[in-house]
Amino acid sequence: MNVLNWKSSPNGPLRGTLRVPGDKSVSHRAMMLAGLADGSSRIEGFLEGEDTLSTAAVMQALGVRIEADQPGVRIVHGVGLHGLKGVGQPLDCGNAGTGMRLLTGLLAGQAFDSTLVGDESLSRRPMGRVTEPLSAMGASFSTEDGRPPVRIHGGKALHGISYTLPVASAQVKSALLLAGLYAEGETEVIEPHPTRDYTERMLAAFGWPIRFEPGRARLSGGHRLQATDVVVPADFSSAAFFLVAASIVPGSELVLARVGLNPRRTGLLQALRLMGADIRVENEGVSGGEAIADLRVRHARLKGVELPPSLVPDMIDEFPALFVAAAVAEGRTVVTGAAELRVKESDRLAAMARGLQGLGVVVEESPDGAVIHGGRIGGGQVESLGDHRIAMSFAVAGLVAEGPIRIGDCANVATSFPGFVELANDCGFSVADAD
Numbered sequence: 001m002n003v004l005n006w007k008s009s010p011n012g013p014l015r016g017t018l019r020v021p022g023d024k025s026v027s028h029r030a031m032m033l034a035g036l037a038d039g040s041s042r043i044e045g046f047l048e049g050e051d052t053l054s055t056a057a058v059m060q061a062l063g064v065r066i067e068a069d070q071p072g073v074r075i076v077h078g079v080g081l082h083g084l085k086g087v088g089q090p091l092d093c094g095n096a097g098t099g100m101r102l103l104t105g106l107l108a109g110q111a112f113d114s115t116l117v118g119d120e121s122l123s124r125r126p127m128g129r130v131t132e133p134l135s136a137m138g139a140s141f142s143t144e145d146g147r148p149p150v151r152i153h154g155g156k157a158l159h160g161i162s163y164t165l166p167v168a169s170a171q172v173k174s175a176l177l178l179a180g181l182y183a184e185g186e187t188e189v190i191e192p193h194p195t196r197d198y199t200e201r202m203l204a205a206f207g208w209p210i211r212f213e214p215g216r217a218r219l220s221g222g223h224r225l226q227a228t229d230v231v232v233p234a235d236f237s238s239a240a241f242f243l244v245a246a247s248i249v250p251g252s253e254l255v256l257a258r259v260g261l262n263p264r265r266t267g268l269l270q271a272l273r274l275m276g277a278d279i280r281v282e283n284e285g286v287s288g289g290e291a292i293a294d295l296r297v298r299h300a301r302l303k304g305v306e307l308p309p310s311l312v313p314d315m316i317d318e319f320p321a322l323f324v325a326a327a328v329a330e331g332r333t334v335v336t337g338a339a340e341l342r343v344k345e346s347d348r349l350a351a352m353a354r355g356l357q358g359l360g361v362v363v364e365e366s367p368d369g370a371v372i373h374g375g376r377i378g379g380g381q382v383e384s385l386g387d388h389r390i391a392m393s394f395a396v397a398g399l400v401a402e403g404p405i406r407i408g409d410c411a412n413v414a415t416s417f418p419g420f421v422e423l424a425n426d427c428g429f430s431v432a433d434a435d
């Protein structure tokens with residue numbers, strides 16, 4: 001097992017302009033749609049992270065030729081909607097929930113059987129949330145009691161359904177829309193709260209007729225995808241660690257360049273501003289159909305807040321970082337409505353509560369959130385539980401802790417943020433290998 005331990009020490013101030021890697025959600029989708037399109041698509045800014053490399057490897061195994069001559073650039077030679085070829089071997093999605101859930105939808109309408117497998121963490125995550133509605137569309141699966149491996153029994157005729165998601169999930173929505181490409185009639189997905197709409201926007205960019213608005217998407221089968229070039233913005237979820245870091249380290253000022261600001265991703269910006277953060281949006285523009293901008297963040301005195309639960313889906317991956325901001329803020333921060341955090345790469349509510357408590361922070365965990373009492377963070381030892389976002393969040397905490405924080409099992413940072421340590425140290429972090 002690939003274990004790597006870090007020591008993050010008090011340091012700062014943080015200074016500089018940095019560009020974080022490409023968006024993970026957009027990279028997964030671009031690879032899948034380009035692979036199914038007619039013609040060749042160029043993807044620029046593709047995330048060279050293990051999650052999206054797994055998705056590329058799966059598409060390649062299914063017969064898609066992919067050229068990777070330069071870092072962050074892929075030329076994907078699409079095989080057309082019905083051009084994928086089945087393989088005898090299991091297809092490995094690694095650590096990526098997004099990869100596995102979207103591929104489950106994409107493969108449900110193929111003529112061949114497939115098996116999707118993942119690492120230890122992914123093998124614990126619920127897949128019934130996609131296989132159940134996909135089964136209602138006529139697809140057929142076997143799982144280990146709703147967990148991976150996901151065996152997809154191909155050759156089934158799919159039909160569209162109208163499905164109201166029980167939880168806000170862009171992954172489930174996307175799985176259904178991808179299966180809908182192969183279904184007879186209309187597939188409609190209704191969400192309890194709007195989630196990131198990259199699948200909808202990218203399907204439209206690849207020429208598939210689709211109607212969507214916040215909270216609702218509809219498409220019908222029987223069309224084709226036309227190759228198109230995709231420019232992937234910098235990942236807001238990766239920028240998030242630096243937004244929190246610069247906010248809490250006195251004297252800091254950082255610029256995060258060209259960050260994707262899809263409104264369904266930027267809940268943390270609102271949350272930090274509610275807490276008193278000083279974050280400015282500069283040089284706004286559009287790239288690859290997505291809003292982008294530079295984010296200038298300066299240190300500010302943060303205060304605890306009652307986080308509006310309506311913000312949760314728009315910052316679903318940013319809670320570990322928010323917990324660190326809350327631990328430094330004056331007063332208490334109350335998080336509710338975030339039970340979904342328990343089924344990510346780790347149980348993120350438990351991982352952050354345990355980790356912060358071990359550093360002397362008072363955290364009261366509840367089934368769907370936590371109350372974090374801000375103040376001081378002590379030094380000590382925490383476990384990331386193999387979860388990239390937990391590891392990076394504690395690296396941020398180390399900047400302002402009373403002593404170094406040793407963080408166990410950080411190798412999985414490479415799934416979403418290759419080069420994190422180098423980039424962080426370049427702007428003033430002090431993260432070193434603790435082995």
Ligand SMILES: O=C(O)C1=C[C@@H](OP(=O)(O)O)[C@@H](O)[C@H](O)C1
Nearest residue numbers: 025098168169170171172316317
């Ligand atoms: O669709 C996506 O790309 C993602 C959706 C979210 O998951 P859920 O759909 O489970 O909320 C998020 O946590 C994940 O990192 C990426």
Ligand SMILES: C=C(OP(=O)(O)O)C(=O)O
Nearest residue numbers: 095096097098099317344
């Ligand atoms: C939850 C995440 O990803 P995934 O579901 O794709 O594993 C994440 O990146 O925080």
